[in-house]
Amino acid sequence: MTRAITCFKAYDIRGELNEQLDEEVAYRIGYAFSSVLTASNVVVGGDVRLTSAPLKLALAAGLIDGGSAVIDLGQAGTEEIYFATKYLKVDGGIEVTASHNPINYNGMKLVKADAIPISGDTGLHAIKQAAEELDSDYVKQRLAEYTQQKPIDPKAFYNGQGHIAVSVLENSGKYKQDSCLDAYIDHLLTYIESANFTPLKLVANAGNGAAGKVVDALETAFEQRRIPIEFIKVHHDADPTFPNGIPNPLLPENRADTAQAVREHNADFGMAWDGDFDRCFLFDAKGNFIEGYYIVGLLAQAFLDKDPSAKIIYDPRLYWNTEDIVNRAGGTPVKSKTGHAFIKERMRKEDAVYGGEMSAHHYFRDFAYCDTGMIPWLLVAELLCTKKQTLASMVEQRIAAYPSSGEINSKLQDADAALARVLEKYRPLAEAIDETDGIGLEFGTWRFNLRKSNTEPVIRLNVESKGDIPLMEEKTAELLALIRAE
Incomplete structure (x- = not known):
């Protein structure tokens, strides 16, 4: 007997606990991952959620039975798995995380050797099929042999107690716990020069997620290297109950604590992360949130200062600012479809030094082309130290030159009809049309991108202009009225 599995998405695995994702599903995924990739060694880790450790151990049991040896990094962020997969030269890596999803969800992010992402067409469909085809009686038998509690109680799993016995995993001879934290921290520090730093005070909001441990390790490394950075730590300790809310600074209502701390402590800037810290969000010295779009341009400039001929990858939602910066420096701007699998694939193809998305995903060639927060x-x-400028002063001119609406979502009864209404009115007037991702139309001094969600009846709108805030606001309101005219 097989089992239908519904938690596989386009790029990763996400599902509601006990409905779509439980220990049995995790075991099946581990077994399938091992067999489909014929993986000899796999590294695993998990975020701070209560169910991440139980799911990870069930995943490890499946990996072992599928033929893999497992290296368990314990509590870790997604990028630690990316790093360890390449650093340890193993055949794959899996992070158990639900990132910014609600508390009753969890999931997994999967990569193969060299931290190359696994998505639908590059192995995820095959893993799903193999996981579903695994015989249910065999799965139940194996789980019973790995567990110390019979029968398996779903409530115990949901409360983070779990059922897989670590001792049984260890007795297999194919499971060990390890850490790559020191090597990971050393690698992070290769991106900066210690001598460039003057004193800085920074707010670091880990959101009670997995980032706090890394901030502490960096703080120690800074002290050893005499890098004068002082941290103001907010919601720092890992807490699976997320007492201050699910860490997702992309939501405006989740930014107040970081902004307030920046102002109270007169910090130079603030940063906040999501639960598995693969996204980083920045605040200036006044506590103002800086849209990820402008951080892409800032980081592109940082690399172009060192290599003016570098290739920079960016997504098609908002891009005039990025293109202008790259072109002025003599670099090569390369547009890619939105999504980590597409960005990483294009970066490898172009050998691009950096890639950025306005959603605060930033990718680096020397970090296995992966995203890191x-x-x-x-x-x-x-x-800030080398240019002797504030963060606000470095981005305010770019914001004024290319003001943008940010991404605005509209939930509709009929997204296709809304898209058709917009295209009927604007497409005949467009001076340029871009269909890299969704539909992008340019009109000389302003442009917009409109994308449908793949999973829900939602339209995502982004508008920008050339130095004209009233025009950008006027066109945004005009487009929203047409989109929402159901």
């Missing part, structure tokens, strides 16, 4: 703020901190 730690390297961006390190580079920004160094820029």
Whole structure:
């Protein structure tokens, strides 16, 4: 007997606990991952959620039975798995995380050797099929042999107690706990020069997620290297109950604590992360949130200062500012479809030094072309010192030159009809049309991008202009009225 599995998405695995994702599903995924990739060694880790450790151990049991040896990094961020996969030269890596999803969800992010992402067409469909085809009686038998509690109680799993016995995993001879934290920290520090730093005070909001441990390790490394950075730590300790809310600074209502701490402590800037800290969000010295779009341009400039001929990858939602910066420096701007799998693939193809998305995902060639939430703020901190400017002064001119609406979502009854209404009115007037991702139309002094969600009846709108805030606001309101005219 097989089992249908519904938690596989386009790029990763996400599902509601006990409905779509439980220990049995995690075991199946581990077994399938091992067999499909014929993986000899796999590194695993998990975020701070209550169910991440139980799911990770069930995943490890499946990996072992599928033929893999497992290296368990314990509590770790997604980028630590990316790093360890390449650093340890293993055949794959899996992070158990739900990132910024609600508390009753969890999931997994999967990579193969060299931290190359696994998405639908590059192995995820095959893993799903193999996981579903695994015989249910065999799965139940194996789980019973790995557990110390019979029968398995779903409530215990949901409360983070779990059922897989670590001792049984260890007795297999194919499971060990290890750490790559020191090597990971050393790698992060290769992106900056210690001598460039003057004293900085920075607010670091870990959101009670997995980032706090890395901030502490960096703090120790800074002291050893005499890098004069002082941290003001907010919601620092890992807490699976998330007493201050699910860490997702992309939501405006989740930014107040970081902004307030920046102002209270007269910090130079602030940063906040999501739960598995693969996204970094920045605040200036007045506590103002800086849209990720402008951070892409800032980081592009940082690399172009060192290599003016570098290739920079960016997503098609908002891009005039990025293109202008790259072109002025003599670099090569390369547009890519939105999404980490597409960005990483294009970066490898172009050998691009950096790639950025307005959603605060930043990718680096020397970080296995992967996204990281730690390297961006390190580079920004160094820029403040070398350019002797504030963060606000470095971005305010760019914001004025290319003001943008940010991404505005509209939930609709009929997204296709809304898209058709917009295209009927604006497409005949467009001077340029871009269909890299969704539809992008340019009109000389302003442009917009409109994308449908792949999973829900939602339209995502981004508008920008050339130095004309009233025009950008006027066109945004005009487009929203048409989109929402159901």
